[in-house]
Amino acid sequence: MSVASKNLWRFLCATVAIILMAATLNFVVDPLHLFRPARLLPAMYSPDSRMQDAGLIRSQQFDTVFMGTSLGIHFRQSDIDRVLGVRSLKLAMTGSNSREQGFVLAAAMERRPKRVIWQMDDWIFRDAPEIDSDIYVPADLYRRNVKSIAGYLFSGAMARESLWILARAIPPFEPIVARLTNGVMFKFPIANVDDINALRPDFDVAGFYNAQNAVAAFRRITDPARSGSIAEGYNYDAMVRGFERDAVALIENNPDVTFDIYFAPYSILQFVAMRDASPATLKIAYDFSAYAFPRLLQFPNVRLHDFRDVKEVTHDLGNYGDVIHHSPAIDLKILSWLAERRHLVDRAKTLVSLERLKAQVEAYKVDH
Amino acid sequence: MLFNSHSFIFLFLPVVLLGYFALGRRSHLAPVVWLTLASLVFYAFGGGQFVPLLLVSIAFNYGVGYLLIARKLGPGARFTALTTGVAGDLAVLGIFKYAGFFAANLNALFSAGFVVKIVLPVGISFYTFTQIAFLVDAYGGNVARYALPHYALFVAYFPHLIAGPILHHKDMIPQFERAETKRPDPHLILCGLIIFAIGLFKKTCLADGIQPLVAQAFGSNAPTFDQAWIGVLAYTFQLYFDFSGYSDMAIGISLMFGIFLPLNFNSPYKAVSIVDFWRRWHMTLSQFLRDYLYIPLGGNRHGSILRYVNLMITMLLGGFWHGAAWTFVAWGALHGVYLCINHAWSNYGPKAPPRFARLADIAGAALTFLAVVIAWVFFRAHDMPTALHLLSKMADPSDIAFGRVEMVYALFVAIYAALAWFAPNTQEIMGYDHKNRAVGENLRAQRMKPLFLYASAAVLAFGILGIQQHSEFIYFRF
Numbered sequence: 001m002s003v004a005s006k007n008l009w010r011f012l013c014a015t016v017a018i019i020l021m022a023a024t025l026n027f028v029v030d031p032l033h034l035f036r037p038a039r040l041l042p043a044m045y046s047p048d049s050r051m052q053d054a055g056l057i058r059s060q061q062f063d064t065v066f067m068g069t070s071l072g073i074h075f076r077q078s079d080i081d082r083v084l085g086v087r088s089l090k091l092a093m094t095g096s097n098s099r100e101q102g103f104v105l106a107a108a109m110e111r112r113p114k115r116v117i118w119q120m121d122d123w124i125f126r127d128a129p130e131i132d133s134d135i136y137v138p139a140d141l142y143r144r145n146v147k148s149i150a151g152y153l154f155s156g157a158m159a160r161e162s163l164w165i166l167a168r169a170i171p172p173f174e175p176i177v178a179r180l181t182n183g184v185m186f187k188f189p190i191a192n193v194d195d196i197n198a199l200r201p202d203f204d205v206a207g208f209y210n211a212q213n214a215v216a217a218f219r220r221i222t223d224p225a226r227s228g229s230i231a232e233g234y235n236y237d238a239m240v241r242g243f244e245r246d247a248v249a250l251i252e253n254n255p256d257v258t259f260d261i262y263f264a265p266y267s268i269l270q271f272v273a274m275r276d277a278s279p280a281t282l283k284i285a286y287d288f289s290a291y292a293f294p295r296l297l298q299f300p301n302v303r304l305h306d307f308r309d310v311k312e313v314t315h316d317l318g319n320y321g322d323v324i325h326h327s328p329a330i331d332l333k334i335l336s337w338l339a340e341r342r343h344l345v346d347r348a349k350t351l352v353s354l355e356r357l358k359a360q361v362e363a364y365k366v367d368h
Numbered sequence: 369m370l371f372n373s374h375s376f377i378f379l380f381l382p383v384v385l386l387g388y389f390a391l392g393r394r395s396h397l398a399p400v401v402w403l404t405l406a407s408l409v410f411y412a413f414g415g416g417q418f419v420p421l422l423l424v425s426i427a428f429n430y431g432v433g434y435l436l437i438a439r440k441l442g443p444g445a446r447f448t449a450l451t452t453g454v455a456g457d458l459a460v461l462g463i464f465k466y467a468g469f470f471a472a473n474l475n476a477l478f479s480a481g482f483v484v485k486i487v488l489p490v491g492i493s494f495y496t497f498t499q500i501a502f503l504v505d506a507y508g509g510n511v512a513r514y515a516l517p518h519y520a521l522f523v524a525y526f527p528h529l530i531a532g533p534i535l536h537h538k539d540m541i542p543q544f545e546r547a548e549t550k551r552p553d554p555h556l557i558l559c560g561l562i563i564f565a566i567g568l569f570k571k572t573c574l575a576d577g578i579q580p581l582v583a584q585a586f587g588s589n590a591p592t593f594d595q596a597w598i599g600v601l602a603y604t605f606q607l608y609f610d611f612s613g614y615s616d617m618a619i620g621i622s623l624m625f626g627i628f629l630p631l632n633f634n635s636p637y638k639a640v641s642i643v644d645f646w647r648r649w650h651m652t653l654s655q656f657l658r659d660y661l662y663i664p665l666g667g668n669r670h671g672s673i674l675r676y677v678n679l680m681i682t683m684l685l686g687g688f689w690h691g692a693a694w695t696f697v698a699w700g701a702l703h704g705v706y707l708c709i710n711h712a713w714s715n716y717g718p719k720a721p722p723r724f725a726r727l728a729d730i731a732g733a734a735l736t737f738l739a740v741v742i743a744w745v746f747f748r749a750h751d752m753p754t755a756l757h758l759l760s761k762m763a764d765p766s767d768i769a770f771g772r773v774e775m776v777y778a779l780f781v782a783i784y785a786a787l788a789w790f791a792p793n794t795q796e797i798m799g800y801d802h803k804n805r806a807v808g809e810n811l812r813a814q815r816m817k818p819l820f821l822y823a824s825a826a827v828l829a830f831g832i833l834g835i836q837q838h839s840e841f842i843y844f845r846f
Contacts, residue, residue: 003814004554007821014825015832022833057625135838155572156833185776 033059060091068119126233158233217322392550469692549626560623567616568831
């Protein structure tokens with residue numbers, strides 16, 4: 001064999017060896033806990049819910065699943081467990097649509113939970129791409145097929161995280177590595193599952209959730225230059241299609257699971273912004289509720305909670321960071337309402353809360 | 369199909385290589401046909417509906433070339449054939465690339481209500497320019513008659529087809545005709561793999577890694593002074609490692625087939641002037657624009673004023689070639705102005721004393737880099753207001769965030785800058801000499817330590833491990 005041929009073989013064998021070493025590291029550390037719950041090394045978690053949820057579903061013990069958007073992202077599992085007396089798993093994803101939520105929930109259903117708590121609003125049912133065309137959701141990781149396992153094991157980014165987790169598990173390195181774990185350089189900076197996407201203790205809650213911010217956000221979205229965004233994604237037919245495909249189908253397919261569905265307490269400013277800047281959008285939101293509420297309550301395993309007309313919360317703008325996102329104090333209130341089953345929609349009078357909301361929106365005057 | 373995809377690396381490339389060398393043992397023509405067909409399959413993965421357009425373009429230009437080379441036409445008929453050929457190429461390019469742009473501008477001016485929605489065929493700019501050069505040279509009597517399979521391979525050759533480098537028939541077709549290239553050469557395959565590895569590493573581990581930082585400046589949020597600079601610098605290095613990574617991969621892949629592609633990059637951010645920059649950045653495009661636009665326009669042969677006019681026209685069209693948008697025109701214009709200033713300074717400005725030459729070079733490199741970075745803002749921005757807004761943020765040091773995220777991002781940018789400025793480039797590492805068809809002589813002579821071989825293997829392994837599902841080359845859009 002010529003020198004060049006020998007060099008070529010050496011080169012190829014070394015390449016394969018290094019790739020296999022990285023795959024072995026990923027398999028042993030298993031940053032996503034796809035193969036097993038963390039035992040060898042302390043677990044670390046990522047705030048990237050769409051990726052992290054695939055492993056959480058596999059590795060965590062739970063009887064209740066919590067799903068939602070950014071409106072549900074800061075809930076703590078420990079609070080859910082304490083207030084509702086369950087063992088929960090939070091799968092909320094910022095900016096998620098119903099297709100993503102339905103897909104992740106369907107994966108979670110394979111672990112046979114008893115209950116789903118689902119934060120809904122009309123916005124999640126906007127038109128969305130097929131799950132395999134959604135670049136933000138690693139769909140195959142949820143399916144655990146060969147392609148996804150290979151992609152996971154033979155991933156340099158994952159190997160980097162594995163090395164990081166490994167280094168953090170070695171006592172002399174732990175303090176330095178922990179200090180560098182800032183969420184910017186590495187994707188798995190969270191040591192406690194309860195802290196995933198929860199607000200940090202040093203977060204300035206009062207500085208973020210206050211009436212000034214809420215009103216400023218209202219002014220921003222109703223500014224004629226930007227108000228077109230209010231109507232974005234609001235198409236009644238598409239929303240009904242998404243609702244039937246993602247929510248109704250999941251409920252129908254899991255008759256043994258109790259679905260506690262709640263419509264989140266937006267600030268009143270959200271609806272007022274629609275009223276003032278895009279009345280057609282407000283009509284779609286109302287029409288969608290008028291369609292979805294009776295439809296959901298056709299299922300005996302659904303309990304529907306509508307918090308949108310809870311005036312003492314939605315009209316107190318100090319509870320909000322913008323026109324929709326509420327403070328952690330409201331998170332706790334929501335849990336207590338769910339526990340007490342307050343604001344439960346009556347199966348016989350499905351649209352009463354909607355009518356109350358309409359009246360509130362009509363009556364509300366924005367201070368100029 | 370992307371070079372940085374598992375299907376390309378583990379399936380397409382090995383199959384095409386094996387087929388090429390297997391056929392090469394039996395015939396000289398069969399490997400050429402095989403490689404042409406493989407190139408069409410490669411192209412079809414990126415846009416199957418445009419394969420017929422590519423084939424028609426090849427047939428049309430080959431036909432016009434045949435008239436110019438083989439037929440004994442009179443001067444008038446030859447000129448008509450050339451005009452028809454070039455006009456045909458430009459018409460196709462114009463329809464697919466610029467019709468929407470012109471319609472949008474007409475609508476803006478006259479509320480005309482034109483609706484033009486045409487999908488841009490991948491690589492059309494590259495294969496059109498390649499063939500225009502062929503026709504012009506054929507008209508000038510500088511082309512020997514080529515067989516159709518070799519010509520078709522020259523145009524469709526998959527390592528260059530989608531994002532360059534822009535090839536020249538005189539350089540490529542004789543290589544396709546050589547018998548030696550059809551026999552596997554382990555040395556060239558190894559060197560090709562190492563060059564490919566460096567390119568893949570640049571793409572997957574460097575360019576894709578810095579991409580999220582770009583959003584700081586070009587995303588939806590209004591950036592602060594430091595965020596704007598970090599984002600724009602991140603784009604500056606992303607574009608460099610993305611495009612130069614692609615060019616390295618193209619050279620490496622081609623080398624495995626025994627074919628030497630021209631260099632497209634020579635550490636452009638080390639340039640000490642804008643003239644130097646354009647000799648180092650997208651070198652094949654610069655050469656094309658010089659030989660087929662700037663010189664035919666008159667170059668510097670008609671006085672200094674017309675030279676500056678020609679420079680401006682060349683760079684404006686160079687900008688417009690990159691994309692049908694005013695931002696690209698602005699980018700080209702800016703570089704035209706830079707070049708004019710550079711030439712004027714060289715002619716009329718003071719010369720640095722020899723003892724300050726090094727200092728002058730450093731100052732020139734810093735100024736050149738700054739000018740290039742400013743121009744990239746127009747290149748990347750979606751529209752002119754966004755570009756101007758971003759530039760205003762870059763000029764407003766009163767608004768600074770510099771939090772934890774910005775500090776880490778600044779560190780990343782510094783590492784990328786160090787690599788671009790101080791690391792040797794691929795051709796220096798590998799001793800790639802396109803002109804003399806030589807590469808890796810140190811490796812061949814065993815002057816390189818085994819450590820080099822294993823480090824190269826690690827680079828390939830990291831490049832493969834870094835492959836992401838969603839990644840696209842920036843130059844695919846051009």
